[in-house]
Amino acid sequence: MIDRPLDLDAVRAFILIVELGSFTLAAEATETTQAAVSLKLKRLEERLDCRLVERTPRHVQLSAQGAAFLEHARELLKVHDRAFSVFTEQQERLVIGISDHVAGPELPALIARMNQQDRQLLIEVRIGSSSDLLRSFDRRELDAVIARFDAGRDDGKIIATEKFGWFAAEGWQHRTGDPLPVATMPEPCGVRRLAEKYLDEAGIPWTEVFVGGGVMAVSAAVMAKLGVAALARRMLPLGANDVGIRLGLPELPSLPILLHTRVRDGRSHTALSELSVAFKGAVRD
Structure with missing residues (x-):
């Protein structure tokens, strides 16, 4: 007993x-x-x-x-x-912005788990581009932002790094002599700029064939065999393959994921710590 x-x-x-x-x-x-x-x-x-x-x-x-x-x-x-x-005065609210290039398929489960663990904390999540979310953060519209590295900022804490590659649908073939067809997100997406930079420096002709408003749209274009895209593996549906080596494309670096926050204590701080670590675990896997 x-x-x-x-x-x-x-x-x-x-x-x-x-x-x-x-x-x-x-x-x-x-x-x-x-x-x-x-x-x-x-x-x-x-x-x-x-x-x-x-x-x-x-x-x-x-x-x-x-x-x-x-x-x-x-x-x-x-x-x-x-x-x-019973002894708390009111529910605490945490508003988090998460970059479209960071929020993966595991996000709904992570948020659901956090809400279940602390009923007195209401978590609001907004998805968008890193640049838009960071501007909202600076206007104090968001309590925290989890986003890709932004070269113009030094206020974030690195919580993980994630490898990027060139992906295309299974069976897709690049026609010899044609510019590389690329599906991407609109400016000012940092991953878009990175892909353009590496292709240009490698002297590889390319052409934009699809511009999507989010990673899901770009992934759909890839699976529709419109071309290739620079993406993280965990963001892709089944059936997408890394074609970088086969096509002789430049190797893309690992990109850091950073947490920008002004929350320093309390329930929100605990929740952000757990969410950051959960993202680290998802990227690691």
């Missing part, structure tokens, strides 16, 4: 380890050390007298007991937060 209550911080650490798939990322999300996170999990396992997580050099995996405990752990934190919310 369990005669002492569970440490809620340890329970929260266990959930983060599972959801982020890493002790290191869980430590970054809580702004502590990996050793501290490991110690919390160890004490929780000792308290429950079972092993919750199987540790391997590359990833963590739930044990049978951990899988059975996970939903109960989540429910325990929900009940705690609901009870605590």
Whole structure:
């Protein structure tokens, strides 16, 4: 029989380890050390007298007991937060801008998880180009922005870097002698400028065949076999292939993802830390 209550911080650490798939990322999300996170999990396992997580050099995996405990752990934190919310005055609001080139297919699940973890925090997300979002941030219309690196700014914190490549639909062929057909986003997209720069410096003739208002539109043009596009792999639908080497295109660099924020503490700060680490995990995978 369990005669002492569970440490809620340890329970929260266990959930983060599972959801982020890493002790290191869980430590970054809580702004502590990996050793501290490991110690919390160890004490929780000792308290429950079972092993919750199987540790391997590359990833963590739930044990049978951990899988059975996970939903109960989540429910325990929900009940705690609901009870605590009785004494809070009002719901806090966090308005985040996320660059179209950063927001990937995992975004809805990440936001849903954040809302479930803290019912007193309302998260509003706006998707757009990095330049537009940063202008809104400067006008104080946004609390934070997660965007690609902007050469004109030095106020962001790098949370991840992501490799870009040249992608085309399976079976698409470039006709010899024709300029390279490129699908891209409109100015002033930084990835567009980067692709143009590398093609021009390599002396590769190219022509713009599609301009889309977002990454999804550009990806659709790629899958429709209109041409190639400079994109990150995680943004692509199934069936897109990296054709850079086959076509002799210049290798594109890894681009940093930065967090610009004026939020320094409270619920919003905690949520931003967890979201930043979740993006890092998604890019890493």
